[in-house]
Amino acid sequence: MAKMTLEELRNLRDAKKKEMTQRDGNEKSAQIIIGMGTCGIAAGAKGAFDAFLDELDSRNVTDTKITQTGCMGLCFSEPTVEVDVPGMPRVIYGNVDAKVARRIVTEHIIGKALVSDHIFDKPAADIIK
Amino acid sequence: MHATICDLITDLVQNSIEAQATEISLNVEETKTNLNIAIVDNGKGMSASTLKKAKDPFWSDGIKHKHRKVGLGLPFLFQTAEMTGGNVAIESEEGNGTTATITFDPAHVDLPVFGNFTTAAVTLMTYGFDGNLEIRHCLDEKEYSIEKQELIEILGDLNDLESLILLKEYISSNEEELRKT
Numbered sequence: 001m002a003k004m005t006l007e008e009l010r011n012l013r014d015a016k017k018k019e020m021t022q023r024d025g026n027e028k029s030a031q032i033i034i035g036m037g038t039c040g041i042a043a044g045a046k047g048a049f050d051a052f053l054d055e056l057d058s059r060n061v062t063d064t065k066i067t068q069t070g071c072m073g074l075c076f077s078e079p080t081v082e083v084d085v086p087g088m089p090r091v092i093y094g095n096v097d098a099k100v101a102r103r104i105v106t107e108h109i110i111g112k113a114l115v116s117d118h119i120f121d122k123p124a125a126d127i128i129k
Numbered sequence: 130m131h132a133t134i135c136d137l138i139t140d141l142v143q144n145s146i147e148a149q150a151t152e153i154s155l156n157v158e159e160t161k162t163n164l165n166i167a168i169v170d171n172g173k174g175m176s177a178s179t180l181k182k183a184k185d186p187f188w189s190d191g192i193k194h195k196h197r198k199v200g201l202g203l204p205f206l207f208q209t210a211e212m213t214g215g216n217v218a219i220e221s222e223e224g225n226g227t228t229a230t231i232t233f234d235p236a237h238v239d240l241p242v243f244g245n246f247t248t249a250a251v252t253l254m255t256y257g258f259d260g261n262l263e264i265r266h267c268l269d270e271k272e273y274s275i276e277k278q279e280l281i282e283i284l285g286d287l288n289d290l291e292s293l294i295l296l297k298e299y300i301s302s303n304e305e306e307l308r309k310t
Contacts, residue, residue: 003273003306009299010283016291036143036252038202041136046248057294064290068256070147073194 029063030109033082037071043078044097051098055105064109077120083108094120130209133244134164134233137209140202141168141229142253142262147193148172150226151260155253157246158267164233164243171226180221206231213237247301254280254296255287266307273303 032052036045049066056064074080077094083104084090091114093104100118107115131137138155145153150172158165175183182188184207189200203219206229210217214234221227233240250264254277265274277287284292 002302004299004302006279006283009295012295012298013284013292016295036139036256038140038200038205041140042131042201046136046139046245046252049252050245050248053290053293053297056290062290065286065288066255066290066293067288068252070143070193 029065030086031082031084032064032066032104032109033084034066034068035070035072035074035078035080035082036068037075037078039071039075039078040080045079047098048079048081048096048101051101052105055102056109059105059110061105061109074120080120085109085112088112089114092120093118130205130212131241133241134166135244135246135249137206137241138166138168139249139253141166141206143256144202145170145172145227146256146258148174148227150258153260154263154265156265156267159235159243160269162235164235164240166229166231166233168229169226170228174223174225174227175221176223179223180219209233209241213240215240247297247304250275250300251293251297254300255293257288266304268307271307273307275300275303 034040034045034049034052052066072080072082072092074092074094079096081093081096081101081104082090083093085108088108093100093115095118096104100115103115107113131140138157142153142155145168148170150170153168153170156165156167179190183200183203186201186204187198189197191197206217209215210231210233214237216232218230219227246266250266253262253264254275260277262277263274265272280296281287284295286292287296
């Protein structure tokens with residue numbers, strides 16, 4: 001790929017925006033929150049981040065937000081990822097490597113079924129306000 | 130220590146974010162003989178005694194996690210420097226921010242691999258905080274820089290999947306240009 005300029009980036013964004021407004025934009029979007037504390041980073045959260053991005057893109061999922069947070073207090077099960085899909089319970093997944101991240105996209109976000117073998121419920125008690 | 134230099138950088142910039150900085154600059158310069166990393170923030174800073182304690186892996190300020198007795202971010206940095214003959218200088222003033230200046234020897238056999246700078250930059254740019262982050266990456270004579278507020282102006286909400294994908298493409302094209310011989 002040749003080096004992209006800011007102007008080219010702007011044009012690409014405008015083209016995508018046009019595409020988006022043609023779709024039905026009323027649905028609330030799904031949200032993925034990745035724990036990126038020292039523990040998450042050390043356990044490979046960036047690998048999970050890349051896998052989420054790649055899998056969502058290749059499956060043409062669009063109405064999704066990916067954000068990050070610090071440590072969720074579950075360092076033993078890093079990388080941890082919180083997934084909030086409208087109409088489904090909000091869950092925290094543990095030990096999310098690239099493979100599990102791809103499963104979360106296909107099974108949870110697209111298939112609307114929980115990935116049961118990686119559920120860790122909610123953040124540790126000492127960080128819930 | 131962290132598996133890659135980029136993991137270490139992510140961790141350190143995140144310290145700036147958690148110190149409520151509104152202006153952060155990350156400068157990474159690679160040459161044949163030196164790997165220089167500078168992180169400057171205007172966050173809440175640390176007193177000399179806090180900074181001294183922060184170097185201890187068995188110390189944490191206890192604000193975010195009440196019962197926690199470890200804090201490994203800065204100790205990872207000092208460990209890496211100590212093991213590879215690197216140099217770390219942290220200057221901090223309470224209320225005024227922190228500057229970390231790091232020099233590593235890229236040829237040292239124990240230095241972790243550099244890692245994926247594109248992913249590090251994308252995650253840092255899209256980590257939720259309201260301020261501005263400027264990232265500059267130089268390799269020998271070549272360099273590029275990106276600025277968070279400018280990217281938001283062009284892409285809108287950076288955490289939208291569409292923005293994330295474009296941002297990754299943009300940074301990765303700049304990285305490729307940097308590595309091209």
